[in-house]
């Protein structure tokens with residue numbers, strides 16, 4: 103049975119400017135996967151993209167996908183099972199997601215991955231030691247559920263390369279040279295051979311003279327760039343049109359089904375008919391301050407997100423316009439973010455917190471979380487702490503000269519590569535704070551000095567014993583994944599003792615919102631009466647996440663975006 107569709111824009115009287123079987127809105131990885139699969143199932147498809155660059159947040163992401171029990175994991179010898187994965191997802195999602203959707207995910211994600219590997223340019227590698235994010239939950243695994251995209255050669259994109267959203271400088275060595283997630287891990291954690299690998303990557307970039315004459319960007323695409331570059335090339339092979347500067351405005355529906363959409367193309371209104379269906383894959387609402395104010399916990403600021411500015415919840419609003427239900431609107435893929443000056447503005451702290459020699463505190467100078475916890479959990483902890491003590495928002499990451507010398511932190515490269523005197527002077531007091539004593543630092547950042555001194559003294563005891571008695575930093579496989587392997591007894595703990603001392607302001611940011619249109623196991627959007635709206639599908643951050651409030655492992659957002667895109671394409675093609 104279909105939901106009674108609330109009529110959207112007027113349908114019948116106006117003629118269509120274009121007609122396709124399937125309209126995909128949004129050119130992130132979910133949209134591109136849906137478009138490729140729908141095309142291969144015999145549908146005529148168009149992909150619409152609001153901005154003048156394709157790829158969305160997916161293009162600036164790590165490109166990792168969390169897909170338990172897939173063929174690459176099996177080939178790598180993973181010990182995993184469908185039951186373990188379901189047990190884990192159920193525990194992580196805490197009853198907030200239907201079992202039917204989780205089962206659909208676990209069944210189709212491995213198929214989606216194999217399909218893309220066999221039929222497109224996109225290739226992955228299982229990450230043997232990248233742990234699930236909640237190692238204490240039943241069914242978790244210490245590796246082989248996250249897949250890292252293999253590098254892709256940008257020259258295969260021809261002129262289209264220039265239109266791909268570029269990666270964030272934070273994912274590049276020196277803002278230029280690309281790394282896979284595996285390489286980044288080796289270099290960051292100073293594993294055996296890290297320096298040689300670093301030199302090889304640099305040499306390869308700078309010696310690629312023909313490409314250097316064409317572009318500053320590295321031809322060796324990795325992470326989200328590799329994923330989006332591979333998918334874009336696969337769309338080009340199939341001649342699937344991708345229309346940039348074309349923004350969904352509203353959905354056209356009669357009382358029975360979705361008929362098409364109204365879009366704005368280069369400032370002109372156009373109407374596009376969809377014979378089989380519309381797949382909404384237009385990301386979340388993270389840049390829409392009014393929607394943040396309406397739905398997310400407070401305080402919240404659009405400027406705290408690190409995603410592209412074109413994600414303003416348009417597709418969620420358009421879905422609501424034809425009677426769709428929404429869910430999980432008060433959740434996001436949270437991540438602590440720091441302010442950066444210049445083009446980039448913001449950066450998420452994914453891994454720096456795991457490294458030894460730093461501590462995160464509230465305004466009382468007190469800790470409130472295991473600093474190495476998954477990024478989503480850090481922000482949940484910030485809100486919980488703020489509710490209790492009204493002394494969070496912002497929080498502060500504090501570290502000493504040793505940490506500063508050895509490790510990167512946000513936009514700061516390790517001081518051994520880029521010392522303070524080489525940083526722009528305007529950064530001091532804005533991007534980072536610095537003082538010779540903890541008391542002086544506390545005064546600068548308006549944090550209680552006694553609290554901070556006591557906290558640091560306790561952290562230093564934990565560093566010596568190797569055991570964090572309060573929050574267990576470094577006590578599990580996830581925490582230790584980004585620890586420094588050379589630091590003993592706990593790779594996530596070292597004394598914070600050597601002046602000068604530093605602080606960076608931490609805001610309750612995100613890498614996308616995760617609430618959106620409620621969908622079923624076929625990615626169909628559900629109406630207020632709980633029945634699907636015929637012809638309307640959603641995936642990625644336009645839909646309420648199959649992961650509920652949790653972040654089970656690296657790749658928990660792209661994996662579902664691509665899988666439910668794959669499922670939607672099959673469903674609307676009637677396969």
Ligand SMILES: Cc1cc2nc3c(=O)[nH]c(=O)nc-3n(C[C@H](O)[C@H](O)[C@H](O)COP(=O)(O)OP(=O)(O)OC[C@H]3O[C@@H](n4cnc5c(N)ncnc54)[C@H](O)[C@@H]3O)c2cc1C
Pocket residue numbers: 127128129130131132133150151152153155156157158159160161162163164165166167168270348349350351383384385386408409410412413414415416417435450613614641642643644656657658659660661663
């Ligand atoms: C630095 C970083 C690293 C990350 N790493 C990972 C990772 O390794 N693994 C993982 O799973 N997740 C990761 N994420 C999160 C992940 O990238 C996002 O959650 C995911 O890309 C969302 O995909 P999407 O298709 O929903 O949206 P997007 O990829 O953002 O695509 C949506 C597209 O729709 C377009 N659009 C918006 N409105 C309209 C409209 N009205 N009409 C037409 N088009 C529109 C947007 O311009 C955008 O291009 C990371 C995020 C960041 C920021």
